[in-house]
Amino acid sequence: MDFSGVDRALSSLSRRQPPLPAEVLDLSPRLLELLPSQELYENEEYARGILRLMELGSTASVSKEEGEGGAAVAAGVVRWEPLAVGLRLVVDYLEKKTNALLKVVAIHGEEEEEDDDDDDEEDEGTGLGTGGGGVYAEGPRIPKIAGTAGAPTEDDLSKELLATSPPSSNSPVFELMMALPTIIDTNVEHSEPRVRSLVAQTVGAYARYATSLLNWLGSSGNAETSDRGEELTKLEEAIQKVQVGRRSIHSAILISLKKHLEMKEPVRESNNQSKASDGALDDTTGWRALETNLHGLASYIDGCVGRGLLGGSYIAEEISLFQNPSQEEEEKEDVSWFLLGLQHCCVVHVNRHVRAASAAVLGVLVKSCMRCSRDDTTNQALLVDEDSPFRLVLKESLRATLADNWSQVRMAGSVLCRRLVGALIKIHARDAGDDGDDEDVTVFESAVGDLVPMLLPRMCLNRFYLAQGVKLYSQDTWKLVFGTAQGHSPDEEGLHSSEETKGGGGLGAVARNAAPVCRYYSKMCDADNHAVREAACQGVAELAQKVGNHPLYAEYLSPHVTMLLQALLMCFHDESWPVRDEACLACGTFCIAYADECLPELPTIFERWTEQLTDQIWSVREDAAVALGDAVTAYGPEMLEKVLAIVRKSIPAAKDQPSMTREEFKKLQNDAAAHTGNQLYSCGSLAPKLRKGGAGRIGCMTCFIDRPRSPWEATDGCIYLLRELCVRFANGDHTEREDVVMSDTILLPLMRELADVCRLSHYPQSDDLRTTLWKQLPPIAEALGKRRFKGLYLDLFIDLLAKNLGDSSGSGTSQLSIHAAGQCAEELAAQIGIGIFRGRLEDIGGQYAFDRVMEERRGEQHMAAVNGRVMVQ
Template identity: 60%
Template sequence: MLMQKKQSIMDFSTIDRSLLSLTRRHPPLPPDVLQLSQSLLDLLSSSSSNNNNVDSPPSVVTTQPEYISGIQRLLSLGSERWEPLAVGLCLAAHCIEYHVSSLLRHTDDEKHGGGVYAEGPRIPQVNPSSSTPPATHATTTPPRSMDGLSSESPIFDLLHSLPPTIHANIEHPEPRVRSLVARTVGAYASITTGLAVHILHGEGRGWGDDVKTRIGQLQPKRREVHDAILKSLKVHFEWKRPGVEVEWNERERGDATTIDDDNQIAGDGTAEPPRISKASDGALDDTTGWRALETNLHALAAYIDGCCVTPVVVVDDDNDEDHTRETYTGSYLSEQLHLLTTTTTTTTDNWFLAGLHYCSVTHVNRHVRAASSAVLGVIVTSCKQCRAYDLLLDSPFRNVVKESLYANLADNWSQVRMSGSVLCRTFVEALLMIYRRREEEKNHGIPKEEEEDLTEFELAVGDMVPMLLPRMCLNRFYLAQGVKLYSQDTWKIVFGGKQEPPQQEGHGGEGEEEGGLHSSETTRGGGGMGAVARNAAPLCRYYSKMCDADNHAVREAACQGVAELAQKLGKHPLYAEYLSPYVTMLLQALLMCFHDESWPVRDEACLACGTFCLAYAEECAPELPTLYERWTEQLTDQIWSVREDAAVALGDAITAYGPEMMEKVLALIRKKLPAARDQPAMSREEYKRLQNDASAHTGTQLYSCGSLAPKLRKGGAGRIGCSSCALDRPKAPWEASDGCVYLIRELCIRFADKDNTAREDVVIGDAVLLPIMTELSDVCRLSHYPQSDDLRTTLWRQLPPIARALGKRRFKGMYLDLFIELLSKNIDDRFNCASQLSIHAAGQCAEELANLIGHGIFRGRMAEVGGADAFDRVMAERKREHMTLQAAGGFVGATQFSPFGPPMAGVVR
């Protein structure tokens, strides 16, 4: 059943696959549909076989009357089943796009649409294949199929037949059909405006008057498509405005536009509109799509992007060649500029900007908000191409974009935040281009003296900097990989910087973007770091507010952003003073996050506080008792990474506050390290029975990060998390010992060597360290509880950095014998009583220690405790692992990578 369902899925990735999908549908499609699908497949196959270049698309099949008539036939067969209609739209859009690639082969990309952002798979896109022509911007040399265009060309028949199909199906019940209708609208606008512009430029070899007549007949049809979209949008904009029912009743009956029961514009009735759009299937939530509104927005975005933008020189003042201007015939703005320039309530066009504002800022549905951002983005691109700079600099449209960015860049849904990020980059790039062109015209590229201390971003964006910059900063740390990576690239584009991924500070630390808050003497205005420093006030206020946001992913990103401020600005000689007045406010926000229900938030807040203590020790001193209490709580947390990062933060505190803090941390280690001795005894079998007890896991509430259940109540400090504190298990004693292992590592790395210590007045000598290490080895020998393997795994992972910090001679002489016997037994595991994690960690530890001390010496020490054979076996296994990595194109010691991030170079997957 599962295989049958998988085989029957519609595949729109290529035109041949979409046709093949028709033959696999269950229940089967009518015979005439299957026969037509097979005939079109035969045409594609014969075209590919007759083509000399197998890598180039079939340029003949898209102009054959049989192929285009087959597309029209598919479109007409979609009345009973949606599949033929969808495939027909896919083929029609692809055919038109292929002709557009020929029509615009000499057109610069900047003069054509920049593409419409559509989140996820909601707008299917046909990818090139051996039998598939390319999209609009082809990488291969486009054909010259439009040069010999005649009035009898079958492409005209297709173009004349498409508008009724678009009108009838733009609110189709099937979302895939609606998405393909939107794509077809874009292709239709692209070819019709492209043909008109070709005539204006005097191009089109061999085009007679009859061809120009047929092209002229297409323009009203294109406008009809656009008018139908706007009419539907206007109706939905009116329905979705708050209080529209009251306003509707208050209107004069003769002026009201009404909707009948079938969701058609009646015009002659005066009944009240329904409270729920029938075309949206009553969807009033934030998850499902709003059928007509969402698709109309996508179609409008595709239409605007498809309109060809090519300047045409016009001579004014009685053919005086000294007085010329450029017009952009065919562009969206040349025909619909009035929609973007009216704001008064007495104007009938006021609804457009007001509707876009409502849908992009306050609409309840996330898909609608994302689609509205896409519309704003293509309008910004059109303004940039047509040089309609006033719309982007000072107009009601700029205000709509500003408020949309304000809302969408901080939206709770990642897909809306992503669409806002795309709009942000498009808008900022347009403003930067305008600023650079105007400065080049006025000052020949030389900045004014009063502007040398500001970045181009600050000068171009102007009054929007306090709103835009904090959101751009925070989204570089957002949990969703798409938003994070895209925002990081946007930052690099705007401010420059190395094209490198974020690096991890410390051991669990915050992301530090090399291409982000950089500062250079050659960078105007100090680059990103200078812009952040000058706008520290709004940035810090925004970060503080986001630390108390309802979304745990936002709180986590805010904590990382705060840590970055302390790391970058706090240690900078020029910009540290800019952040100093806001340290207390940021520190209070981080302290609140220590109580968060979401452990990643607590983790990031813990690290950020340690970083602040390093950068602003004096300002943080009043809160040090509270911070120390929070760090010690985190050191015994149930999550191992939280324990590790608490140790890192305590190490930062010692570096910041010196011997007094060192004594408190040593007392903490002496108290908490033996805690594993108090762990209740339990056999491994009892532990497994407890974990596998069905009654303990039956009939309980299911929780996850994506669940709506935890969002029904607030906990902790009044915020929503991804888990409930009421469901947390108690802390186990052995976890305190585990946290002390990380803390011992931090002490050794930072303060064990007097010649390389973080503070000259803090050095941990053997008289202090040896008793602690002895206690550590004794605690790790305990085996009366099943989690003892987890504690030993932590020890084996931290012992190599401890050994390197102490130095070869010191570690070999005083500390190796404390752990060599335990290490040998863990590697050997003759009685199969150790976990595979601890065995692997022990083997890796043995290899690293052998590399430090010397293989011969280390093997001799292992032989003294009877572990020589086990050591030899481990070394042989490690050697095979390294050879396998090298054979696969990887490298020894490769860092782990996220499956959701960009592919790593040199790693074969």
């Protein structure tokens, strides 16, 4: 079924197999023919056709009918497709009627000016991908909820004057509206998920149009219609009947929601989740009708807009659901289940779709709180008062969803977080004014109050989360809350502080709340999800870099350094190599910022660094070298001697690599027996894969490497380490420490031995080692300087480079190695001078290979320029 448009939905009915009943197949073409009509939404045949289509999808065929191609439709079978298409047509119908009604009010010039501070600038629900709207089902992450039509522009008003007549009491829309409450009530728990999703969209469209009718009826612009007499009375009666239907829909949703909340479900336990097949099923599939009930409720709440309701919002109309009940109300009816049920769905429900949908409901409730007049702040007090039941539910729900194991739920929590924080800041700005702000704290801290220790750490960590949607959205939220640092690009992300930023901006807020932030980061370093552990390590590194190096805020973080280092040391044993990688870099950053505080743990950290230097993953080896360079920067000559000892020991390690031909290596890689009978995993696998220190963990990727480390990888790590030492300390005029200089007495023997080791070719991975050498040699040459490198170091590698350049004639050499050699030759020639470099190659007969490489480079650059011009045109 295709629900992307009403025409596609109707056309889909004829393609369903087995064929649908004959009446459905006859009705859908007739409705398709009516679609181009300009008076479509006042056409009785169209409205009644929609009702008939939904009726055919709600009742079973009474006899056995013969379909096309001889297929039979069994008696008593109810086909859901006509109902789904009918609901899709209803959503479109009501949205168009709502837009027309808004234009009527605008043309009369009587539409109230909306207070921009009372609503969000964006609607952050999530569409269902079916043309309507919904809340966190399928489709994009942050589109608009169903029926949230904006105010018409002047161009819209001038182009669509045909749609500006007021509604009449005999309009077919009222016949449709009278029938919808029963249809919704009947199908809110339909067995087909697509029908339930469309029911949720219909609820939102119904609520939007119903409340828009009240707005129109109450507008002063309708004074011109006072002479209509009996017609106006009938119209008012019809509108009031629609309101009765709207409230009955709301009651049906709440009854169904309460019933599903009372159902027993598997308890969500972080240690056991997804380990059994039944738990995995409950954690991923749609959970009965509870999810779509929440979708429908969110759409209904978002549809209740305008001054037609008390205070102009859902919460104003249903205020008893959000306040502590009095003794009389408790005896009459217990309504506490509503907020507690939403909290239950967000925090402990086993199904991730339910948790995300519940967070979306809370989001539109926050939006509803802001939909009130300037003089009526009762609803907004639900967000501000620290003992408000609604605020307490929001607090616990955000605590859980912003740290959920599923990115879908974490995204829903991030949307809720932005909406709540934005609302609190608006309320604070209105109530406090310019004179009531404390210059020592940010507006965020003043507005959010007791929520800061819970919200701030989660907002910080989600800026590094692996899922791009969560990461980018959280980074954007951070900029909206704390602004952009002075002198920085708006696209630059991170903690910042400037003289123009009140309270030190995000950097000041984090520093003042260092204790909860550090505790949360340390806890997340031991989280079940490897993506969370990786993000936590990145967050810890940011603390060291931004807070630790700040003259005003460094002392705030100092008491927590030991705790953070312990968390990072634990991550060194992680079976996910990205986590080990980030922990390694973070420790180096901490050593620079807090050298004295790190001294007690330095021996352990140094041992972990040297282990990482021989890791199976090349990027881990490189970042271990970066961390060791940071250690030399922090601790000076004593640390340099320890690092040089590691280099001298590990450079010759490739000589111990066992001999193996390329054919033997390829055969080993393609050995079917070695890859048979192993556990298979995919990105969506539900089984625990990545473990932290041997304990079961849940992740979405398998980064586990279990092969033994090879001797050549130690030599490879030393190449990265030599690059770091040269770039940081080779030049005495630009060294990071005046007491540390890599003189030629130290460096030349190491480079000579490295060149000899890289000439070995008795093992197939030697090409990988030379690839690393050619990639790191240009930055080493630039750090040493033209004269120094040309005089002492160029001749060590020139013959090996020339040989690698000439290996492109099918010798079996890796193409990566050949390409890296060509890139290295081009960069070295640019640094030293192309004539001098070619002259050195002539001495060993390598000038022709060099000329060929340079010609290829020029050809590639020409093609890139041509392609660039074509793209611009």
